[in-house]
Amino acid sequence: MVITDETIEYVGILAKLELSDEAKEQAKKDMSDMLDYVSKLNELDTDNVPAMSHAFPVNNVFREDVVTSGDTREQLLSNAPEQKDGCYKVPKTFD
């Protein structure tokens, strides 16, 4: 399957990635290979196979509505590049 320049540009924008021309070419090829690989599935006759959304025959995995986590703020915040007043500090963002 051919990946066009427009497609790779668009996917780049959605993924917030800036790609060099060289990387773009490589990505086009990789993506094309992946799609070809997956398209093998199209050769199967799936007319009588029910649609599924999960690979394992498991359903209804629940937790009871009980509080189990405590305050681990310091530990979690230690992963943040920047913090202030107990919050994650990020570039100014508007609605």
Place this chain on the structure above:
Amino acid sequence: MSKTYETVIGLEVHVELATKTKIFCGCSTEFGGAPNTHTCPVCTGMPGSLPVLNKGVVEKAVAVGLATNCTITQNCKFDRKNYFYPDNPQNYQISQLYYPICRDGKVEIEVDGKKKFVRIHEIHMEEDAGKLVHDPFTDSSLVDFNRSGVPLIEIVSEPDMRSAEEVIAYLEKLRLIIQYLGASDCKLNEGSMRADVNLSVREVGSSEFGTRTETKNLNSFKAIARAIENERERQIDLIESGEKVVQETRRWDDTKEYSYPMRSKEDAQDYRYFPDPDLVPIVISDAWMEEIRRSQPELRDEKRIRYKEEYDIPDYDIDIITNSKKMADIFEEAIALGAAPKKVSNWLMVETMRLMKEHSVDADDLSFSAKNLAALIALVESKAINGTVAKEVFEKIFTDDIEPEQYVEEHGLKTVNDAGALTKTIEEIVAANPKSVEDYKSGKEKAIGFLVGQTMKAMQGKADPGEVNRILKEILSK
């Protein structure tokens, strides 16, 4: 000739479910914690963390679906909605696109005596995002993930409403159903219920819809009504001047009474939904559904009918009392404690309403207990206190939920039941006011009011006015 236009409105209503914990982790959903103190690796999107669904969320969503006449999707699942925004730590929101938990419902609304149905397209479960606060000192944004992962349901209506009145009637209907179910407290001003308005206009008689806009940030019924009126006018002006309505999301500014287009989150329209591989499908068996249906509490419409049958109180009072689950609960509890329905209803309709207005308190935020109201009613019934004192004590119950017996005792407010003492006081008053006595005896009936007042004053308000009247008349007729 000027054309007449019809407004076509559909709503997307987000409701925060009243579970103790978040939808996919064991963090508390309690309000008011210091920033990020109710967070864990799951709700902050740490790599490798795995979500596990809160069973209570499914049960509450199904309960809402059943109460709004929806079909329950017995095989449903979660999808990922992908977008980048700092309040969304995973870079995707777990939501439901392909198999929402409820579909094809309807609720009946009534405006100006006219009833109609508003259809519900679907209800889906999803997680809330965190909160961004602008920090003026560093000109950056600060993120608090305490609300991240709080369970929401989004109720999507069909475009069946035609006026702000219908929109508000629909929201009130949803609010009451959901509050009575105990699924959420549904407070617009606190954000536990949020409504986005999809609105378009078309010429009356046209069967096609116009281009619609979505208006967000509506925090009160008044704001919703104003925003609808404003957006209707804006769209009609555009059409009349030959311009086109642009399909966009607008943000309402209620202080300026104006909406403006939100800066479109760059390319955000392509959410690339796909089934969430971390969460397994949900199968809602007939038995589970029945169990939820059976445990459904009495809803408002049923309550109204029952009150009418069981209690001798006016329809208007029934409407007011059942318009808030909180008030209906107080009403029923006080009756269960032995108070007469009519008396309880009177205290709610008169003094409670007056104090709510005076203190700007919503019915949902009433904080006094039925127990203390019932005790107060019992004190009045037994003539231990008179009506004036009772009102004074009730103010204390309303604000501080005091125990009336103890309060009356401590403040010496009990009616003096010592007939001898009362008679003595009255005799003194009669002796001290010969003019009034003469007036009364010469036929001025009103003069007795002055003497009753003087007696009540001398008794510091702690006498039964009926008793004072009786003794006075007895003495004056001698």
